[in-house]
Amino acid sequence: MRVEEQIVVSASMEDVWKVIEDFDEYERLLAGITRWESEDRRRRGQGARYQIRMEVGSAQVGSLVEIVEWDPPCDLAWTSITGLDQRGRWRVREQDDGRTRVSLRLRYQAPGGLLGLVSDRVASPMIRGNLRETLKRIKQAVEGEGNGMSENTPGLAQRAVTYAGRGIHAARTFYSAGMITVDRPDRFLGLIQALRKWGNTPAAGYAAAAVRYPDEDAIIDELGRLTFAEVEDRTNRMANAFADAGISEGDQVGLMCRNHRGFIESTVALSKVGCTVLYLNTAFAGPQLAEVVKREKPKAIIYDEEFTELLEDAGKRRKRFIAWHDSDKTDDPTLDELIEQGDPSEPVPPSEENEYRAVILTSGTTGTPKGASRSQPTSILPAAAMLDRIPLKARERSLIAAPLFHSWGFTHFTFSLLLSTTIVLQRKFDPEQTLAGIAQYRVQSCPMVPVMVQRIMQLPEETRRKYDTSSLTSVALSGSALPGELAIKFMDAFGDVLQNLYGSTEVAWAAIATAQDLRAAPGTAGKPPIGTILRIYDDKGREVPQGETGRIFVGNEMMFEGYTGGGSKEVIDGLMSSGDMGYLDEEGRLFVTGRDDEMIVSGGENVFPHEVEDLIAKMPGVKEAAVIGVDDEQFGQRLKAYVVTENGGPSEDDIKSKVKSDLARYKVPREVEFLDELPRNATGKVLKKELKKRHEGEEDGGEGDEKSSEDRKAEKAGK
Template sequence: MTGLSGAGQRAVSAARAGGMFARSGLWRPGPPLKVVRQLGALRRWGTLLGGTVASAAARDPDVVAIADQEGELTYGEVDARTDRLAAALGRAVGAGEPGRAGGPRRVGVLCRNHRGMVETLVACSKSGSDLVLLNTGMSAEQLVTVIEQQGVQTVIADEEFAEFLALVPAGVQSIRTGPELEDLIVTASGARVEPPSKAGRTIVLSSGTTGRPKGADRRARPGLSPLTSILSRIPYRVHERMLIDAPLFHTWGYAMLQTAISLRATIVLRPRFDPEQTLRAIAETGATALVAVPVMLQRIMDVPDEARRKHDTSSLRIAAVSGSALPATLATAFMDEFGDVLYNLYGSTEASWVTIATPADLRARPGTAGTPPPGTTVAILDEEGAPVPPGTTGRIFAANELPFTGYTGGGDGGAKEMRDGLMSLGDVGHLDEDGRLYVHGRDDDMIVSGGENVFPSAIEAVVEALPQVREAAVVGVPDERFGRRAAAFIVVRDGETLDADTVRDHVRDHLARFAVPRDVHFVDALPRNATGKVVRRRLQPRPDADDPS
């Protein structure tokens, strides 16, 4: 859009969005009275989570919104129930009491994927509460530290986290999902809930793979830009049946929940991931879209062929993944098994998604993270902040319309590094001549060995190409001679055998000498957090490592 005025750019953007909404069915004509009610709800509530539920209920009150282990709820039922829950929470926490620093109440949510989680998120949006999404993979002590740092005043959690709830500090109210939360909903008055004067904030915890998790403040912003950027690459449609296996407390799962509600989709939820249950759920519900993290796809592919193929997954049009690196070999294997339905999104807690790879991208270049959607800019910069040519490795910076305003609760690194309006994502990578992004890894994961730069992802990709390897991770370890050296941690497929020399010979055939891992560890599993990312700091070399030196 170079050369266009601001008004011209807005017109082009509006036309592009209109085309995407038409293709998705969002602009499909409907009964006039329902359309009027839908537009009225949007005018009253806006396009935040509570508003999209109210709008969906006005247009399609009888469409199933949530299907979980408890049964089904329609959009009309979810809208009415979350109105009552918003009112009940207001009374329970003291609607007139100021929150942290005189602001709104701050509610921490610690739940698996189920209706109670969704209804709590919607109710918090309707009441204007600040929302802190707590990570189910944290220990009780870590969770207590987080709620203290974030100034949480009310905690809503599943019964399985009773150990944490017992440690909640005095003065912090706790509410359990299940019968207690249901009682709040059914006993609350049906009084009309008014939109809050100011939208609450959503605080998402960073993954914590490199240190203490930080609360990333993602202020709610009305508008359709996030949905437009997703629909520009992923062909979601109105009334999808979307199985969300990615945790809803994570940026990725939460964003796809918002997308699903905007599309008046049926959201299929299960509290824990199991690969065969996912395949069964796709077959039984006719799911058209799967939202997952890459390690979930790996576990699906690990299901024996006979067991995997007994489930009819022909309804699946879209499998969208994010949250951690998607190995090139896995991308190809998954599409060979399920068809060209795979979409890979790259981003961060702070920036949300910044590139999206389509099936065509992944067929052409399986290791790519894709291209930026409309409204997003990605640049590769050197240490001085200057752009580098295509094919040159540098630091990844990005800017988009999804606001990040800093860390909350005293999180270290209160501001991300900025260069000309672009934010550092903390990763290194390169762009190719077609504008596709390739992510090499965290900038602090790079191994400097004897003066040479070694990127763990390059070694991992080569090792994972071995047919005996299920997955691999590479880290740098101290070396008296070279400063650092590469150490490989490898999970071998069931029934396969592999030795360290074979691994080294394979890497030596494909990469430079200094990239060959001297230490090779065979492990049962890689340590991962709740969103599937490998926690590299927990990969510790063993004294008996296979190192010929």
């Protein structure tokens, strides 16, 4: 595999050469190199040999290399004698404007036959990134800007590793997942052509699967089944019909659909056109939709008929298409009509600069939802990191219960593209119908959000036992906190099939807890997967000791590009804030203690609501709890708890006594309010902004929908 990158430096060839020939600085300048030492003390010139070593996670990959070309100030080349097979070359050339063009080329080959070939392919984009980083450092060193590297900057240093070893690991992971198989030559050629034509997009995933598995099920939903060949044909027609309707590459299109074939087919068709797709939350209210659409400015909106009234304002002066409908006649054209009228020929792929992008909205639990733009990953290494922790296999069946518009549901849709998964979809979540679907279609994977697991466990035991769910190998959760006790109860009922991913729309993922992690340390978010760096920093940007709570920062290939409305998350040394607080235990497992903007200072003490919520939620008779910070004249801030009970449950005094005895006096809620249910968004996150509004309304003399504290408990007991 050959990779080459170039950069232009505002300096003479001789000045550039002084940096390139200084091998003593290679450990600092070459991204990912941890050792570059002379073997024979011959520091310069042709024939000199060097022991080099690259850090790949916790592994070390080494080679003995020899300088085979030395032509100051123009060319320098080396080749490996032992170890990883590689050849490198510097080329320095003067430009007409007096500046210098510097090229760095690397040829390499990983061992291992087919696995080595796949390793080379998946590592290539990451190798290219390392070359770019190295050239950037060379430019900074020559032009005198400084490279900003130090022993206290682990983020950039660790992210700039050479990924050849990760490529080998990825290849082995993909082989274990059944992704690497021996195909007929014509099918293998078709697979390569699809990837070259469409890149790492949904269009490529279904085009490749249509070649390899044309007559096998791609989608099963309430309308029936579609094969991969049928999806390929239907999305070709739909893409051409979109183009005929005036939707062009580079346009943005909003998509507001529940979990059904229309969501998937629209996404695939729009990726063939080269559009940016804005995924709209089906739980949005009309004004919120209008605000998001006004900010994002999509050219068209594809929606389910049930959302017609909600989109009355947001859909004005925009092209509109209906995905799912129950009416015989609709005001706007339907996707079925587009498919029927569309040209079946394969669309012309979009230009690279207009390749498909996804805009996933943040949950909006603390304010107006923001659009988080993310390109397709430059390699499939991030998938390897996930598959290393979540046991998904090629050609399995996956019932995606999590909403597809949510980053977690969308992640599993993305996995289905790599694994040629048969996707089973139900438009709305129902706990018993989910179990029925698992049993009927012998589903192996069922990604959910934690509140869905909670609702399944609230079903009577005899109802749960009606359905044979023994086919399940993975129930991967994300989207909100997973109480440790709930995880244990679910695994006791359904087996050790649970995994929990912690992340955010902005950073993608930070840590993954396996079933073994969840049993060993209930409540943990797990450990960072390969290729992900996780650090805990204090308010001044310094890394905190193990066990100490601080702000969570993450680095990986899947971090978002910024909010579509402008701005981004805080970044320290190349690592991005997740917006949460947490700590690492002695095993390196992450525990999330709450949002960094939820921490309150009460009487000079830092208090995190999350730990108080967990304690209250574990009390007998408590169904769920949420805790917020409220203003307090004496202490500055105090906590207020909102509690949902069942079968009587504890009193306000019981709750306060429990917190005081198990945690600390300053963590005791000032008051406890009992509710019938907590306000949640579509993915199960508690809407604390609604609880704060409720509290502020009560402070202003308004009345909530519920009576509070012991009055409500007494009234409930008297019924």
